[in-house]
Amino acid sequence: MKFKFLLIPFVVAALGLFPARAAKLRVVTTLTDLADFTRNLGGEFVEVRSLASGVEDTHGVPMKPSFVTLLNRADLVVLIGFDCEHVFLPALLEASKNPRILPGKSGYVDCSQGVSPVDIPKSTDHSEGDVHPYGNPHYMLDPLLAKTAVGNIARALIAAAPEHAAEFVRNRQGYLAKLDAKIIGWEQELAPCKGVKFVSYHEHWPYFAARFGLQYFGTIELKPGVDPTPRHIEQLIASMKSERVPVVVREPQFPEKVPTLIARQTGAKLITLPIMPGGVPDTTTYIAEMDYIVHTFAAAAK
Amino acid sequence: MKKIATALCLGLVMPLAGARETNEVQELRFQLQQMREYFDKVHAEDRALINQLIQKMEVVSAQGALPASTNFSPLAAGKTPVETAAPDRLKRLDERVDQVVEAQKKSLPGEFNPAIGLVGETIFGYRSKGSDQTGSARPGGFDIFQRSVELNAMASVDPFAKAWIVANSSADPLTGEAALGVEEAALQTTSLPGNLTLTAGRFFGEFGRLGCIHDHELPFVNRPQVLDRYIGGETRTDGAQVNWLLPTEHYVSLTLGAGDQFGGDSPNPNNPGTFRSAPKLNGWGRLSTYFDLAPSWQLEAGTSGLWNPATQDRGGVSVQADGGTLTERERRLAGLDFKLSYVPLRDNQFSSSTWGTEVLYSDNRYRFDPNGNWNPANPFSGPGDGEHLNGVGSLGFYSYVSHKWSRQWSAGFLYDWVQAAWNHSDQTSAYSPFITFAFSHWNQLRLQYTHTDHNAVSGFKPDDAVYLQWAWIIGAHSHGWTQR
Structure with missing residues (x-):
């Protein structure tokens, strides 16, 4: 028995392999806007990690094995929904071997619950490109719909850690009040732009356009996920000229060449807008991101 | 008190x-x-x-x-x-x-139906020498080969498991007749405790990097020769495997499996006699890990092993140039692989680079019969007339680089080199530049040139080949973890 000390390394190793469950809720979000909301709501009671760093395309977050271990230990996975993450999340969830966060389980937090989608395709045939059968998933660019996502996250946090319900409710109210105040400011800033037409590379902006009274004229992509053909670019330039479209939006994930060409040939102003926090410098939070989008668009549409 | x-x-x-x-x-x-x-x-x-x-x-x-x-x-x-x-x-x-x-x-009406997809793949090829001079299963000259018409279906079975089937119809290289075969039909658990997943049925066993993916998912037209010769193409098996994701912050995955037959082109199950004891099955394993070198740089590495202690006459009796015969009696294969990827976070749909390499060491044991009079019907008879058992150590590897510079265009270069499993003096090497154009995610063309060299021992001639591969997908198509 005097060699008991030889067991110490094995005990230490076992503790490393099976660490004690942390007191904080482990939340993994797919995108950075959801991470920002969760941090604001959960405060000190949550440990939040986002799979995306902010610069990625919402449909193109690389599938890294290091994400598997993050998801394996997660209490909640928070996602946009409407099939936004179909390229990477289902495979990661399968590899993570964490039944708590599979679809249908309480740890699977689909923030699109309660959001009424637009652009639901009449057909999911691939002749329409990489369509989302449940509708356009980019509702986070409408701050009123983002509030629905905030509510969904709050409900999931309360269900997962009811002992902190009071704090979550208080944080939710505080954050929504802050967001409401910003929404009034954004609506005022974009009020002079009502009816302004614009095009973008990918179909990210229908909710944003509807919320602020802008006219979403079309996309540079031929179809979602399909690069533009020379004929499509030609037709887009012709119709933009005849309809006097003054703004071209390029999301930073997409190449600059074609948007620049279109802007130059139509005389439109080219702007780069992020699609989630971190997409461009100094936009680490949702509010900072929307501030940037609204200021940049308003300046371009003047 | x-x-x-x-x-x-x-x-x-x-x-x-x-x-x-x-x-x-x-x-x-x-x-x-x-x-x-x-x-x-x-x-x-x-x-x-x-x-x-x-x-x-x-x-x-x-x-x-x-x-x-x-x-x-x-x-x-x-x-x-x-x-x-x-x-x-x-x-x-x-x-x-x-x-x-x-x-x-x-x-809603489709909710209980599996996700169904179909993959088609046609290879238009020209090869400068006939199959008698190249050892290839495909003829020389002009060759149009419908390599796959692959039907996939997958769905959850219940809250505890999912199942899938892959049926493939491909033409026989000699007769041209198409035959429908079941490539995969397997069940996999989804909620086992302890980070475990059990897969059972017919599936691609986890061994190496490119052995367990389908032809149309390869980054080039043809499977590297070392995989064809040492594994038998795809790592298909009828068996069961358990995968364990270690509960650590660093990604480490361990897989162990056992099954009858291992390798898609194996003609028959191992040991098709009247009684098969456990050592006559294949056992395999794989340990893999991953490192985030930088936000955009990823390194995946793994090691794999395959062992069948009693393969008997898998692949039949091979007659040598001197009239002697050899028969595989034990199968031993080990592999090391890595993939270094540059995947820029911002525009990874438009730009990325990959360097992948896999080295396999085959250490099979063969029964040599210098007179060629060994009777396979009595495989358990002792050595006689100079017959003996001997291990042959052979090495093979492939290495490729590929670069994507737009959503549609990518190109790369593959080099592979292999020694025959039964004779390490018999060597073959090949190099293949290739370029890919993707009309969309579901429709792509790939052009590849391959120059193959054989040394004198092999008895084959060097040859040149050009391939144009057209692959398409309709219906459901998911990006699985293995194909990432």
């Missing part, structure tokens, strides 16, 4: 416990109160919204009729709901509700 001490202790502890209980009850009451307030507030907000809509409907009804419905599109519309009149808002609301209902109609 002990009883008195116990009573005193209990007397001290009980009030404390009671006090803690009271505190907990108060805390729970407080939380309950907070939650009630929260839900009451949400309920009141929803009720107010419903009332508001009802009032507006009444106003519109009183004014006459609702305007005729038109398709709402934010691309065409663009007016904010705050700015538009109530009839417009109601019309839009109606249309959006209709859209959601229509979407549900589309998905």
Whole structure:
């Protein structure tokens, strides 16, 4: 028995392999806007990690094995929904071997619950490109719909850690009040732009356009996920000229060449807008991101 | 004395416990109160919204009729709901509700059906030498080969498992006749505890990097020769494997499996006799890990092993140039692989680079019969007439680089080199530049040139080949973890 000390390394190793469950809720979000909301709501009671760093395309977050271990230990996975993450999340969830966060389980937090989608395709045939059968998933660019996502996250946090319900409710109210105040400011800033037409590379902006009274004229992509053909670019330039479209939006994930060409040939102003926090410098939070989008668009549409 | 001490202790502890209980009850009451307030507030907000809509409907009804419905599109519309009149808002609301209902109609009837997809792959090729001089299963000259028509179906079985099937029809290289075969038909658990997953049935066993993916998912046209020669193409097996994701922050995955037959082109199951003991099955394993070298740089590495202690006459009796024969008696294969990838976070759909390498060492044991008179019908007879068992150590590897510079275009270079498993003096090497154009994610063309060299021992001639591969996908197509 005097060699008991030889067991110490094995005990230490076992503790490393099976660490004690942390007191904080482990939340993994797919995108950075959801991470920002969760941090604001959960405060000190949550440990939040986002799979995306902010610069990625919402449909193109690389599938890294290091994400598997993050998801394996997660209490909640928070996602946009409407099939936004179909390229990477289902495979990661399968590899993570964490039944708590599979679809249908309480740890699977689909923030699109309660959001009424637009652009639901009449057909999911691939002749329409990489369509989302449940509708356009980019509702986070409408701050009123983002509030629905905030509510969904709050409900999931309360269900997962009811002992902190009071704090979550208080944080939710505080954050929504802050967001409401910003929404009034954004609506005022974009009020002079009502009816302004614009095009973008990918179909990210229908909710944003509807919320602020802008006219979403079309996309540079031929179809979602399909690069533009020379004929499509030609037709887009012709119709933009005849309809006097003054703004071209390029999301930073997409190449600059074609948007620049279109802007130059139509005389439109080219702007780069992020699609989630971190997409461009100094936009680490949702509010900072929307501030940037609204200021940049308003300046371009003047 | 002990009883008195116990009573005193209990007397001290009980009030404390009671006090803690009271505190907990108060805390729970407080939380309950907070939650009630929260839900009451949400309920009141929803009720107010419903009332508001009802009032507006009444106003519109009183004014006459609702305007005729038109398709709402934010691309065409663009007016904010705050700015538009109530009839417009109601019309839009109606249309959006209709859209959601229509979407549900589309998905609900198919809910219990599997996700079904079909992959087609045609290879248009020209090879400068005939198959008698190259050892290839495909003829020389012009060759149009419908390599796969692959039907995939996958669905959850119940809350505990999913299942899938892959049926493939490909033409026989000699007769041209198409035969439908089941490449995969397997069940996999989805909720085993302890980070475990069990797969059973016919599936691609986890061995190496490119052995366990389908032909059309390869980054080049043809599977590297070392995989064809040492594994038999795809790592297909009839068996079971367990995968364990180690519960650590660093990614480490361990797989162990056992099965009859291993390798897609193996002609028969191993040991097809009247009784098969456990050592006559294949056993395999793989340990893999991953490192985030930088946000955009990834390194995956793994090591694999395959062992079948009693393969008997897998692949039949091979007649050598000197008239002697050799028969595989034990199969031993080890592999090391890595993949270094540059995947820029921002524009990875338009740009990425990969360097992948896999080295395999085959250490099979063969029964040599210099006279060629060994009787396979009596495989357990002892050595005689100079017959002996001997291990042959052979090495092979492939290495490739590929670079993607737009969503549609990518190109790369593959080099592979292999020694024959039964004779390491028999060597073959090949190099293949390739370029890929993807019309879309589901439709791509790949052009590849391959120069193959054989040394004198092999008895084959060097040759040149050009391939044009056209691959397409219809229906459901998911990006699985293995194909990442």
